[in-house]
Amino acid sequence: MKTKPNAGNKKNILCIGAGYVGGPTMAMIAAKCPDYRVTVVDINAQRIAAWNSEDLPIYEPGLDELVRTVRGRNLFFSTDIEGGIRDNDIIFVSVNTPTKTFGAGAGMAADLQYWEKTARQILENSVTNKIVIEKSTLPVKTALAMERILNSQPNGGAFDVLSNPEFLAEGSAIRDLENPDRVLIGARETERGRSARNSIVEIYSRWVPRDRIITTNIWSSELSKLVSNAFLAQRISSINAISALCEKTEADVAEVARAVGMDSRIGAKFLNASVGFGGSCFKKDILNLVYLCRFYGLDDVADYWESVVKINAYQQERFVMNMITSMFNTLAGKRICIFGFAFKANTGDTRESPAIFIAKRLLEEQAEVVISDPKALDNARIDLSGLAGVLDYREDPYEAAAGCHAIAVMTEWDIYRALDYERVYREMAKPAFIFDGRNILDHSECFRIGFNVYPIGKPPLTHFDS
Secondary structure, X not given: OOOOOOOOOXXXXXXXXXXXXXXXXXXXXXXXXXXXXXXXXXXXXXXXHXXXXXXXXXXXXXXXXXXXXXXXXXEEEEOOHHHHHHHOOEEEEOOOOOEOOOOOOOOOOEOOHHHHHHHHHHHHOOOOOEEEEEOOOOOOOHHHHHHHHHOOOOOOOOEEEEEOOOOOOOOOHHHHHHOOOOEEEEEOOOHHHHHHHHHHHHHHOOOOOHHHEEEEEHHHHHHHHHHHHHHHHHHHHHHHHHHHHHHHHOOOHHHHHHHHHOOOOOOOOOOOOOOOOOOOOHHHHHHHHHHHHHHOOOXXXXXXXXXXXXXXXXXXXXXXXXXXXXXXXXXOXXXXXXXXXXXXXXXXXXXXOHHHHHHHHHHHOOOEEEEEOOOOHHHHHHHOOOOOOOEEEOOOHHHHHOOOOEEEEOOOOHHHHOOOHHHHHHOOOOOOEEEEOOOOOOHHHHHHHOOEEEOOOOOOEOOOOO
């Protein structure tokens, strides 16, 4: 789909990348700035077709309604990347920046090949001045490389590169976009840089209070995104490390977290013990931060942040080992039901989901694995394709649990809190086990029904003699 900008539009905005960030963010800008024309482009024709359909490529509460109100009015989705670059004044770059899997920095550094291709594509197709905004999560000083590429040859236009990182939480992205804690915009501290930054401030100030729009130098903006995710992940790993101690000492991690979280200097958020964090950002951004620290010779700092990722991996392996030891030291031939495969509730995203690791380990132990999730089964099939062993996929949790020896709760979907566990128990093999990797169930009630219950960071409730 290709449409030409209308001269009546105040500004023409382009977003390169129609993923979890680009699509929702541009839909919100289009809704709040009806006099701006917003176009989202992507190399993936199938993804663009989905954005133009009634079956959007991502699930996010409130997204369908938002897109329907603006699509075709002042929000458009297209595969014409080159035309979009030529026709638009402001270009958001929201392409994928995965962790590098090859060469120097493999496993830690950000893979910038897609970002660099996009920068070169912007240069090749620009003949007028452009404001180019980094929306992807990028290492600090990446803007300098983009500036060098964009200014490597004269083309009749000038470029101003800004940083505007996203701080969206999947499952609440629309709410986060409409009522953000802050919007961060970094620019060069030059007259042109400040002018470009003001143009982006003008967009967000349509609905975000001015005191929540933070303007910084471009390097502070780039680094703030990595550090924000690192701090959040660090809190999760901290409480998960304590959950292991709670289980050994018969303390209750929920009570410990409540007491700690009531300290106003600490706060209660991100202190829920679990099987571990997932998602596309936390692990990737922390490893990127680790790589940067090592690059600058800050090995002790790198070791500190790397330990956050190691604790997360430890928590997931500990969860599996607890299943093995609790179920008589073998899972071979036993049927295990995984409740939830998305890395968190209210999304179909499974990137870095703990459920991937847990499912693979269970298959290695020769267990039969049943996956249930209301939104993520298609992604689960992709994530686990080619693995040896018995795998089954059932959206209905009652069907999934029937005949199983154990349930492992991996995602905090409300549907799992509300199940009739007496019905679930009747149809399972005995003795029946629940391993609550999110601590969302009524453990005492499940124990009363007959389950042997193993929460995170709390004493187990079992019907076995000690």
